[in-house]
Amino acid sequence: MTVDEHVLLRLGLARVVAGSGDIDLIGDAGSADEARELILRVRPDVVTFDAALTGTDGFTFARELRAHLPRLGLVLLSAVADDALLYRALDEGLSAYVTKASPSATVVSAVRHAAVAPDSFTAPGLSAALARRRASNGLLSQRERQVLSLMRDGISLPGIATRLQVSEATVKTYVARLYTKLRVNNRSQALMAAVNQGLLSSVDAA
Missing domain, CATH: 3.40.50.2300 (Response regulator)
Incomplete structure (x- = not known):
């Protein structure tokens, strides 16, 4: 059917x-x-x-x-x-x-x-897609993944800093690294690239 x-x-x-x-x-x-x-x-x-x-x-x-x-x-x-x-x-x-x-x-x-x-x-x-997923999974550090998830949830940079108990400058450094690794220039592009590479399940909350 x-x-x-x-x-x-x-x-x-x-x-x-x-x-x-x-x-x-x-x-x-x-x-x-x-x-x-x-x-x-x-x-x-x-x-x-x-x-x-x-x-x-x-x-x-x-x-x-x-x-x-x-x-x-x-x-x-x-x-x-x-x-x-x-x-x-x-x-x-x-x-x-x-x-x-x-x-x-x-x-x-x-x-x-x-x-x-x-x-x-x-x-x-399927095999090629799984290989891309494995490569993507090794692309980001655990902290960068946390920042990415909070960005997906629509949290501001000061809010992310509070959640992770780090300075806002540190968060900006993580975000800059994310943009470089994902080859993007802003939050929206980063979230879409992360979804396409299997790093995030959705961007509904972005």
Whole structure:
């Protein structure tokens, strides 16, 4: 079953799986609310969904489904190729991550994987993405990570200094190091770079 607000995407996926020979698309929905009722009724083995859904986000939706159907295969079918989304899909326990621009065979392969191994994760370029994540994790010191997290939470530099019990000048030094290591010029760029490199899960509070 597929959940996506775009009708053309749902029609396209139906055409893709129709040619697979071993996959049946037994339902499609345009919103999370519509999908919840349909999933309980048709009981699919795999659900594909976007990160952005009407009424909720894809990861919240996936957690809800897994809570009630622990063996359900979950495939994040994303509009963009993004390391941060891949890392989150992995950390959230999804079955697969592929983009809507992927070849049909890649999408079909992800669905097959999710059907037989819903608790394991696969994604195109997974090994390379994990290598980038390991490299990023070694990029910042523990203190720089603390400063970055507080920046994400919208804390001012004086506020960060108070939280960490250091001088504001010291905080400015940490921030300058962050900008240099992330190759950015301001807070917004630093937060986005950190998300893209898997150093932060989100910048919602920024």
